[in-house]
Amino acid sequence: MSTDLSGDPELDRLYSDFAAAHLNPLWTQLGDLMPTVPSPRAVPHVWRWSDLLPMAQRAGDLVPVGRGGERRAIALANPGLGGVPYATPTLWAAIQYLGPKETAPEHRHAQNAFRFVVEGEGVWTVVNGDPVAMRRGDLLLTPGWRSTGTTTIPTDRWPGSMAWTSRSSTTPIPDSSSSVPTV
Helix, strand or coil, X not given: CCCCCCCCHHHHHHXXXXXXXXXXXXXXXXXXXXXXXXXXXXXXXXXXXXXXHHHHHHHHHHCCHHHHHCCCEEECCCHHHCCCCCCECCEEEEEEEECCCCEEEEECCCCCEEEEECCCCCEEEEEXXXXXXXXCCCEEEECCCCCEXXXXXCCCCEEEEEEEEECCCCCCCCCCCCCCXXX
16 A cells, blocks of 8 residues: 555545644644644743733732723743743743722633732732732632632732643644743
């Protein structure tokens, strides 16, 4: 039996039927789907709090929560991933900055999330209607599909939540030929 399958009208028709049914024959894609050698694009990078905090404070001054700053989250973008907002191909990470009396609107996401509180006092999050106090050093774990929101008390600023969310591996990451910003 010949191993050359190109040009076979029945095979071409089978591939067309696969496409019409939204199916993919994996034997034509194994090289990219299951590589024999890893080819990571994410690169080691350090985001320093001493750099992040002043920019978060500027965002707090310039981007009110009601003017598109919704949760005022600033994503950490790995320089090897072409500018997409992921720390690694499977991890989304951000810092959140809220000023006195600001409230981040309630939202839901499919992923599990965890937040590590770097700075801030007098801040509450609400998870499925239950208030949870957040203080420096706290680690909050939130299962996927839970409603959450954050509120600060009148006198405190909230510069310090690091939110880490695992993302679906089906979201495309640019290939290594994408332009990479210099950091």
